[in-house]
Amino acid sequence: MKSDIEIAQEAVMRPIKEVAAAYGIGEDDLELYGKYKAKLTDELWEQVKDRPDGKLVLVTAINPTPAGEGKTTTTVGLGEAFGKMGKKAIIALREPSLGPCFGVKGGAAGGGYAQVVPMEDLNLHFTGDFHAITSANNLLAALLDNHIQQGNALGIDPRQIQWKRCVDMNDRVLRNIVVGLGAKGDGMVREDHFVITVASEIMAILCLADNMEDLKNRLGKIIVAYNFAGEPVTAEQLHAVGSMAALLKDALKPNLIQTLEHTGALVHGGPFANIAHGCNSVRATKTALKLADVVVTEAGFGADLGAEKFLDIKCRKAGLKPDAVVLVATVRALKYNGGVPKDQLSAENPEALEKGIVNLEKHIENLQKFGVPVVVTLNSFISDTEAEYAYIRKFCEDRGCEFALSEVWAKGGEGGIALAEKIMDTLENKPTQYHVLYPDEMSLKDKINTIAREIYGADGASFAPAAAKALKRIEDMGFGNLPVCMAKTQYSLSDDQTKLGRPSGFTINVRDAYVSAGAGFVVALTGSIMTMPGLPKKPAADSIDVDGNGKITGLF
């Protein structure tokens, strides 16, 4: 089998104008970024906003191995399968971060014959949105420190600064730094921190904002620090809104590219689901729903993270109503959850499969709590065996859960027909009863406890003194009605990445919390989760190169 990048580079893409035309998007509604990428104009939304919505299908997964289990691949393959079936389908994805691309996980354009192209562009600079987000984030940081340097009229307490700098790279040495060293004119010395761009509140705001007016309103609400009286200081008070919005003017527009089989793909925003809310933008999703009969979108990592945040944050805040959820499982991840080391996952191991399948069981139960019909798919790997398929299929069918095998990685759309047919049947015969997991008016601690107990299977949550104090201040400021965005490891249902399968008898330990007032959610930091990842011993960067003709190699 060729590598992902070899398949992608051999692809014969259609001019993006032709791909757009298939959805009724005229050239005047495209802002071209070369021949194969384009942004959608604001005017397009005005033209389509009153149309009826298509069906919305979310793709999620069980708790993954470090490589990921194929949500993006399945999303792309489903878009291609629906295309082959003559359905008007479009997919909505997040944009990859440079962090994992040069780190452990690699790119996020899907894989095999279920990829979006041009994959090198998508995995690297794409249309510049992440650079714009990074610049807006760091402009706010610069304005904050400059305000302190210029006399600190707002009385900002340098010990209570919440805003962090960001960079789209895995760079552990930036987690905790000291700024302002040098002479008096070099600024006030203080502890500072970097997060990875996908964890920036600017990213979340871009993904949740409806339009420029909403974006600016949200940017203004960002709490950057507290003053000596303990009162919040906002980006509005630093007069930062206009300049940040100017930097984000183009980033706010969704990007259109295509799959290997020319299905339209809206790619916009890219928050991770372990340290952020893990969903692509509301703008892209809502636009897709106006352009197609079926929209397939994805949310990051396992259903305990991306799907829970898609259902409890994105859909709640944007008024979206998902019609079905596809739960991706893989033999390798089930064995990983059954205790098999990641370098032995190709070997058949029925005992580990039987031990690890409880993770799939828990995610099926969890998704059913949101009232959305669930279809389980097994993302087929070359190393899988018929016996393993049969066992997993029977496990699902014994629980009355729809199941279909997916071979989109190896076969593209053709490999997704069985799954697509199962989804169409579900869409036609099982109306969604979507509802959120907890009401707005529930207290923040009770929201966290509800997620811990219902989704993670914990006995409950414990709150470190800093977390309890922060949550009380957040409620006293009037943000108690916001949903909660849990920052937690993606490998375990618990906050301990070594507890795989379906752990029980554990507590979720909330070590701190802060309000993303612009994004409109409260972040609860659990266990040892970090918002600035590090590079592994052998980073993917070691194998990436470009030749004299500009041909890139080593991306995967």
Ligand SMILES: Nc1ncnc2c1ncn2[C@@H]1O[C@H](COP(=O)(O)OP(=O)(O)O)[C@@H](O)[C@H]1O
């Ligand atoms: N069926 C498969 N066989 C082999 N590799 C696969 C398969 N499905 C996905 N992959 C690879 O696994 C990695 C993760 O896939 P991806 O779709 O990005 O997962 P996720 O979105 O869940 O993180 C990618 O490198 C992809 O090419």
Ligand SMILES: O=COP(=O)(O)O
């Ligand atoms: O936030 C993580 O996204 P993936 O699971 O698609 O890598």
Ligand SMILES: [Mg+2]
């Ligand atoms: Mg993905």
